[in-house]
Every structure is written in C-alpha cells, then in structure tokens.
Amino acid sequence: MQVTPHVYVMHIDDGAVFHPGGSNNYFVGDPHEAMLLIDTGEQQREWTQRILAYYEQLGRPKITAILLTHGHSDHIGGLDRVIDVMQAPARCHPRLASRLEAMVGKDMVTPLQPQEEVRTGGGVRLQALFTPGHEVDHVSYHFEAERVLFTGDCVLGGSSTTVRDLSSYMESLQVLTRYPHDTVCPGHGPVALPPRGTELVRWYIQHREEREQQILAALAKGISGVAEIARDVYPADLPEGLRRGAEQNVATHLAKLVKEGRVAETPSRYGLRT
Numbered sequence: 001m002q003v004t005p006h007v008y009v010m011h012i013d014d015g016a017v018f019h020p021g022g023s024n025n026y027f028v029g030d031p032h033e034a035m036l037l038i039d040t041g042e043q044q045r046e047w048t049q050r051i052l053a054y055y056e057q058l059g060r061p062k063i064t065a066i067l068l069t070h071g072h073s074d075h076i077g078g079l080d081r082v083i084d085v086m087q088a089p090a091r092c093h094p095r096l097a098s099r100l101e102a103m104v105g106k107d108m109v110t111p112l113q114p115q116e117e118v119r120t121g122g123g124v125r126l127q128a129l130f131t132p133g134h135e136v137d138h139v140s141y142h143f144e145a146e147r148v149l150f151t152g153d154c155v156l157g158g159s160s161t162t163v164r165d166l167s168s169y170m171e172s173l174q175v176l177t178r179y180p181h182d183t184v185c186p187g188h189g190p191v192a193l194p195p196r197g198t199e200l201v202r203w204y205i206q207h208r209e210e211r212e213q214q215i216l217a218a219l220a221k222g223i224s225g226v227a228e229i230a231r232d233v234y235p236a237d238l239p240e241g242l243r244r245g246a247e248q249n250v251a252t253h254l255a256k257l258v259k260e261g262r263v264a265e266t267p268s269r270y271g272l273r274t
C-alpha cells in the first residue's frame with residue numbers, strides 16, 4: 001500500500017499480543033529509480049518471503065540502503081537473506097553495528113551518524129534521529145518533504161510500547177515533536193495518517209505523563225510493590241499476556257522517579273526458603 005508519493009508499506013498481521021495491529025516494513029523512494037528499505041522483520045522464512053514478494057511487486061527497484069530502527073529480533077530478523085537479494089548495505093545506530101557485522105559481514109554495515117541525511121531515488125532524503133528509550137540503539141527517520149516520521153518501536157500505531165529507559169525515552173519523544181510531520185509510520189500497528197498522525201507523538205507523551213501521575217497517586221495511597229501498583233493502575237481485565245509488560249512498565253516509571261529523586265526505593269527483603 002502506498003502511504004505518500006514515496007512511501008510504501010508492507011503490512012503483516014503477525015498476531016503478536018505485545019503489539020496489536022501487526023507489523024510493518026517500509027520501502028521509501030521511487031520504485032523506477034531507487035529505494036530504501038526500513039527494517040527486515042522477524043526471522044521466519046515466511047516473513048522474509050513476504051518482504052521479497054513486495055519487492056518483486058515494486059519491480060525489484062535498486063535498494064540503496066537497508067535502514068534498521070533497532071536491534072530487536074522482529075526488526076533485523078531477515079537481514080541476511082534480504083541483503084543477499086538486494087545487495088545493499090545495512091545502516092544502523094553505531095551501538096548495533098557489531099551485532100549486524102557478525103550477521104552479514106563488516107563490508108555490509110555502515111553505522112549512521114547522528115542526524116545523518118540518507119538519500120535515495122525520487123530525490124528522497126531521510127534524516128536519522130537517534131531516539132533511545134525503547135532500546136539504546138533505536139533510530140527514527142524523518143522524511144521532511146512528505147511530513148512522515150518512521151518511528152520504529154518508539155511510537156506504535158495501535159498501542160503503547162515497552163520502554164527500557166523512560167528518562168531517555170521521554171526525551172526522545174520530545175525530539176520527535178520538533179520534526180514537522182503529520183503521518184507516523186510505526187514498526188507495529190496501523191500507519192497513523194493525518195489528523196491522527198499529527199497528534200500521535202503528543203498523545204504518547206501525555207499518556208506517559210498520566211501514567212506517572214497514576215503511579216504517584218498509588219504511592220500516595222501507601223501501595224509500594226510493583227505488582228500491587230500495576231494492579232491499582234491498570235484495568236482489572238488486562239489480558240494475562242500483558243500483565244508482565246504492565247509490571248515492567250511500572251518498574252520503568254519507578255526507576256525514572258527514583259533517578260529524579262522524587263521517589264525513594266527501599267531495599268528488598270529476604271528470607272529463608274521454607
């Protein structure tokens with residue numbers, strides 16, 4: 001499906017509970033000239049075949065680079081097989097480079113510079129934005145001319161995301177607001193077209209701020225354990241598969257609040273096994 005004149009999305013409904021709404025890979029550029037591919041999906045052969053089938057459908061354009069948003073297995077899975085076919089270098093955050101080099105060879109990996117501009121056919125220019133938080137090696141891409149943000153797993157289309165470091169994540173969201181856009185192309189979930197795409201990053205910021213307020217309110221009530229706080233803050237009917245993620249999310253918020261000196265952490269208690 002074509003999103004904007006130079007952005008094509010290949011969508012897979014993978015049924016994963018952690019990111020409702022499936023997953024996306026993007027081809028960006030002019031299919032008659034040259035294009036970029038963003039992310040290479042899960043490792044399953046079928047996934048790679050779907051990417052390659054879409055590539056065929058586009059007329060096997062010259063691929064000038066394969067841009068990776070981050071090093072999670074559902075984004076770099078088919079990289080070796082895709083590179084064999086497309087013969088294009090992988091571009092990624094410097095912290096991901098050595099892992100990819102082990103996968104596809106040193107010659108085929110070129111780390112990105114912060115805010116580097118990557119060009120391809122159709123006069124397309126994407127700017128690489130280092131946006132840590134979901135993962136330390138996370139990169140988003142801004143396509144200024146068509147007001148599109150490729151957000152990887154920093155901002156998803158149909159749910160909130162998991163976060164490793166919430167302080168840097170919140171800074172990354174603020175960074176994204178500074179790059180004019182009205183379409184968000186996420187790693188998972190539906191593409192957010194205008195007007196939703198214009199507001200999505202701000203909603204994400206607001207959602208996290210609200211969650212923080214709820215956690216502070218739970219602490220004020222004297223609730224002190226991560227699991228208990230999660231029970232207080234999240235809906236009672238949260239699917240079991242998401243419960244752990246919810247607790248992880250509370251822990252991430254607490255770590256941020258501790259770092260900011262707003263919450264005190266008491267050491268864990270221990271006892272003999274009975």
Ligand SMILES: [Zn+2]
Pocket residue numbers: 072074075153187188
């Ligand atoms: Zn992902």
